[in-house]
Amino acid sequence: MNDFKDKVAVITGAASGFGREFARLGARLGMKLVLADVQRDALDATQAELQAQGAQSIAVLCDVRKAEQVQALADAAIAQFGVVHLLFNNAGVGAGGLVWENSEADWDWVLGVNLFGVIHGVRIFTPLMLAAAKADPEYRGHIVNTASIAGLQNAPTMGIYNVSKHAVVSLSETLYQDLRLIDAAVGVSLLCPYFVPTGIHQSERNRPDDVAADASLTASQRTAQAFSEKSVISGKVSAAEVAELTFDAIRKERFYIYSETEPLAAAARRMEDIVQQRNPHDPFADVPHVRDLLRARLVR
Numbered sequence: 001m002n003d004f005k006d007k008v009a010v011i012t013g014a015a016s017g018f019g020r021e022f023a024r025l026g027a028r029l030g031m032k033l034v035l036a037d038v039q040r041d042a043l044d045a046t047q048a049e050l051q052a053q054g055a056q057s058i059a060v061l062c063d064v065r066k067a068e069q070v071q072a073l074a075d076a077a078i079a080q081f082g083v084v085h086l087l088f089n090n091a092g093v094g095a096g097g098l099v100w101e102n103s104e105a106d107w108d109w110v111l112g113v114n115l116f117g118v119i120h121g122v123r124i125f126t127p128l129m130l131a132a133a134k135a136d137p138e139y140r141g142h143i144v145n146t147a148s149i150a151g152l153q154n155a156p157t158m159g160i161y162n163v164s165k166h167a168v169v170s171l172s173e174t175l176y177q178d179l180r181l182i183d184a185a186v187g188v189s190l191l192c193p194y195f196v197p198t199g200i201h202q203s204e205r206n207r208p209d210d211v212a213a214d215a216s217l218t219a220s221q222r223t224a225q226a227f228s229e230k231s232v233i234s235g236k237v238s239a240a241e242v243a244e245l246t247f248d249a250i251r252k253e254r255f256y257i258y259s260e261t262e263p264l265a266a267a268a269r270r271m272e273d274i275v276q277q278r279n280p281h282d283p284f285a286d287v288p289h290v291r292d293l294l295r296a297r298l299v300r
């Protein structure tokens with residue numbers, strides 16, 4: 001997809017961080033936007049900002065964990081604009097701690113948003129895009145799934161997030177192969193950012209009551225939270241820059257999108273471990289002070 005003008009983009013997690021930057025950039029490129037998020041006030045603020053700039057957009061309150069709400073999002077997009085060209089399965093949340101200490105509610109929440117949100121998006125929107133391609137030989141569609149560098153390696157105290165993002169990598173690579181198999185006019189990209197300043201370290205702000213957290217965090221969960229906050233806040237690349245990189249990858253039909261490439265060294269070591277049948281390397285080998293800090297707080 002090269003020309004974005006008047007094309008329709010659906011963006012989940014559009015009220016903050018990467019999603020809001022995809023929306024801002026899409027608006028600047030003349031796209032029509034369907035903004036979806038679970039946080040009403042932030043969603044309304046994004047919608048107001050874009051409309052003030054003359055963008056054609058609608059805002060849909062949508063919890064991506066829920067299939068019927070993602071279906072309603074697709075129905076709203078089609079009712080308003082008739083077609084969807086670009087889908088960002090982007091909404092996501094974070095939680096951490098030693099992996100056996102996460103509660104069932106933690107798993108329900110993080111896998112619900114990060115994995116089932118993407119599953120529902122792919123399951124519900126891909127057939128709509130394929131139907132649009134069948135009806136119009138000029139049609140080109142594209143799906144961008146947001147995973148993370150955490151989907152390519154397995155750092156300690158991030159297990160619940162790692163699992164969700166590895167699954168998104170697998171789903172996206174398979175989606176790519178399936179679409180190529182049938183010569184579809186729909187492309188796929190996988191966004192794997194490293195730490196970028198957004199609201200991700202404050203994910204609990206939008207944690208629904210049906211998956212409420214335990215009253216008190218364990219020492220490892222507090223440590224993981226502090227680590228995530230420090231890392232996210234001090235991220236070197238901005239969310240706006242990641243949006244630019246992402247649109248550039250869509251233009252060039254590039255599948256893997258990274259905000260930084262240095263962290264891939266740990267991912268490469270992990271893959272080499274698998275092939276060489278070695279035990280897993282320390283993913284913090286390049287930043288030993290981080291591992292030492294975690295150990296200092298957790299090993300008594």
Ligand SMILES: NC(=O)c1ccc[n+]([C@@H]2O[C@H](COP(=O)([O-])OP(=O)(O)OC[C@H]3O[C@@H](n4cnc5c(N)ncnc54)[C@H](O)[C@@H]3O)[C@@H](O)[C@H]2O)c1
Pocket residue numbers: 012013014015016017018019036037038039042062063064065090091092093094113114146147148149192193194195196197198199200201202203206232235
């Ligand atoms: N910021 C980083 O360092 C980083 C790194 C790698 C991957 N990511 C991924 O980027 C994606 C976007 O996150 P971000 O960093 O912009 O964080 P963010 O918190 O700024 O934005 C996430 C948005 O998702 C929304 N959301 C949360 N639960 C939802 C739900 N159930 N349904 C619909 N929307 C929901 C939030 O309200 C928020 O507006 C996520 O998938 C995240 O895992 C972020």
